[in-house]
Amino acid sequence: MTVVKFIIIGSGNIASAYFSAITNIGQAEVVGIVSSKTIKPKPLNNLPFFKSLKDVKIDFDAIVVCTPNGLHHVSTIEAATLKKHVLCEKPIDISLESIDKMIKACKVNNVKLGVAYQRRFSSDNPVVKNLIDENKIGKIFSVDLAVKNYRDQAYYDSADYRGKYKIDGGGPFIQQACHYIDLYYWFFGKPTNLVSKLGTFVHNIEVEDHGAVICVHDSGMIGTITASTATKPGFPAKMEIYTSKGYIILENDVITQWGIEGMANPSIKINQPETNKHTGASNAFVNDTTNHETVIKDFIQAIELDTNPLVTGESAKNATEIILDIYKSQF
Numbered sequence: 658m659t660v661v662k663f664i665i666i667g668s669g670n671i672a673s674a675y676f677s678a679i680t681n682i683g684q685a686e687v688v689g690i691v692s693s694k695t696i697k698p699k700p701l702n703n704l705p706f707f708k709s710l711k712d713v714k715i716d717f718d719a720i721v722v723c724t725p726n727g728l729h730h731v732s733t734i735e736a737a738t739l740k741k742h743v744l745c746e747k748p749i750d751i752s753l754e755s756i757d758k759m760i761k762a763c764k765v766n767n768v769k770l771g772v773a774y775q776r777r778f779s780s781d782n783p784v785v786k787n788l789i790d791e792n793k794i795g796k797i798f799s800v801d802l803a804v805k806n807y808r809d810q811a812y813y814d815s816a817d818y819r820g821k822y823k824i825d826g827g828g829p830f831i832q833q834a835c836h837y838i839d840l841y842y843w844f845f846g847k848p849t850n851l852v853s854k855l856g857t858f859v860h861n862i863e864v865e866d867h868g869a870v871i872c873v874h875d876s877g878m879i880g881t882i883t884a885s886t887a888t889k890p891g892f893p894a895k896m897e898i899y900t901s902k903g904y905i906i907l908e909n910d911v912i913t914q915w916g917i918e919g920m921a922n923p924s925i926k927i928n929q930p931e932t933n934k935h936t937g938a939s940n941a942f943v944n945d946t947t948n949h950e951t952v953i954k955d956f957i958q959a960i961e962l963d964t965n966p967l968v969t970g971e972s973a974k975n976a977t978e979i980i981l982d983i984y985k986s987q988f
Contacts, residue, residue, distance in 0.1 A: 661685045661957050663744075664713060665701075666732040667723030668692035671746055673700045674943035675721045678950045684957055688717050691732075710735050719769075719960070722746055725816075726831065727824040730755035733770065737762035742769040744956050744966075748835045748980070749973040751826030756977060760970040771956040771966035772973035774839040775948035778955070780910035781924050782840060785898075789844055794917050795902030800880040802841055804834035806938050807891035813862050820862030828855075828864035831980045834884035837894055839968075839976035841882065844898075847975055848872035848880065853983045859887040870983050882983075891938030 663679055665672050668690055677700060679685045689705040691713065707713050710720070710732065719742035722732045729750045733743045743763060749772050750756045763770040776782055788794050806829060818824035825832060855868030866887040872880035893908040906914035915922035943949070952968075959966040 659684065659961065661719060661960060662688045662717040663719050663721055664689045664691060664707075664710070664717045664741075665721045665723055666691045666710065666736075668694050668701055668706075669723060671943065672721075672723040674946055674949060675723060675746075675953075676700050676704075678946035678953055679721075681946065681950055682953055682957075685953060688715055689713060691720075710739070718742060719744060719956075725818050725824045726826045727751045727755075727818075730759045733759040734762040737766045737768050737770075740766055740768060742771075742956075742960055744771045744773065744953065745970075745973075746773050747839070747973070748772075748826070748831055748977050749970060750977065751824075751831060753974070753978065753981070756970065756974045760974070763970065769956065769959050769966060770970040771952070771959065772968045772970060773949065773952050774836060774843075774968045774973060774976070775952045776836045776840045776910060777843055777967060778951040779948050780926050781907060781912045782910050784923050784925060785905060785907065785912070786844060788923070793920070794898075794905065795900035797845065797876070797878050797898060797900045799897075799899040800841070800845060800878065801895075801897040802837055802881065803883045803892075803895045804829065804837050805883065805885045805888040805892045805894075806833045807889045808833075808860075808866075808886040810860055812886075813860055820860065820864055822864060825864065827980065827984055828857075828862070828866050828868075829884040829886045830855075830865070830868065830882075830983055831977070833886060834882070835976055835980060837896070838882065838884075838979055839973065840896075841880065842975045842979060843972075845874060845878060845880065847979055848874050848982075851979075851982055851986050853987050855984075855987055868983075870986075893938060 679687050691707045720736045722729050722745040736743050813820040851872045853870040855865035857866050860866045867885040870882040896907045898905040902918045903916040911926045912924040956966050
């Protein structure tokens with residue numbers, strides 16, 4: 658079994674989560690960190706630190722991009738030119754131009770580009786995806802997605818880029834809710850039209866901290882998306898799906914209510930609700946790396962078998978496109 662050697666780019670909270678996830682996988686290891694920070698988080702203390710990717714003189718196979726959103730393209734393109742594979746933290750980036758450059762660089766240099774939208778692997782989400790793809794739950798006419806998180810002002814004050822468009826790219830739609838907007842796309846495709854209303858209500862920031870969107874799809878389906886970092890104390894992410902045969906309600910990726918005619922609840926987590934587990938609703942720390950481990954295993958398999966990871970750059974681009982449309986379509 659080949660051990661894939663990773664360099665993590667960035668040394669914030671999410672870098673520590675990736676270090677833990679990779680350490681838990683037998684066929685992977687972290688061999689170094691690239692960061693401009695002088696203070697090292699405790700889990701990363703014993704690893705070699707480098708100021709830039711070009712300074713790395715040890716052997717490695719791939720990078721994990723854990724820099725702020727709008728800088729993802731920088732490390733991705735640099736790694737691709739070095740013929741190294743790239744696993745990028747969400748969102749893939751904040752502009753379509755940068756995303757296209759990332760995808761092109763990885764293709765030209767024949768390296769893998771995967772994106773950590775791990776909700777696609779989480780709990781009952783693959784089950785629901787299969788039911789939708791196999792047209793087993795009837796015609797979907799309504800979907801309501803609510804990602805109602807809370808972040809205090811200290812979160813936004815913790816770094817100069819937070820709460821600003823230039824690097825963060827926006828507020829909760831592109832930061833906290835992008836996981837579920839990717840899931841919305843994965844389930845239902847991109848809306849053909851949408852209209853949004855966003856505002857800043859409880860924080861001193863440049864970007865939105867709360868907003869709502871109405872989406873219309875070619876199928877006639879009407880969707881709503883609410884995203885927030887203003888809703889105390891933070892609530893489980895919730896998706897309600899209504900069809901000609903009934904309804905499905907998911908909370909934190911678990912089917913908590915099931916009402917599809919003639920079909921038993923197919924939840925793999927039935928009688929094991931996870932809605933009280935920490936999922937980022939009230940703070941940014943990642944305590945459970947199970948889904949990250951699944952993403953990394955999938956990415957390693959793509960490298961070894963020369964296949965595509967589940968979430969490619971092209972696929973991840975769709976979530977950013979929807980989010981950018983949300984920002985453009987305010988009334």
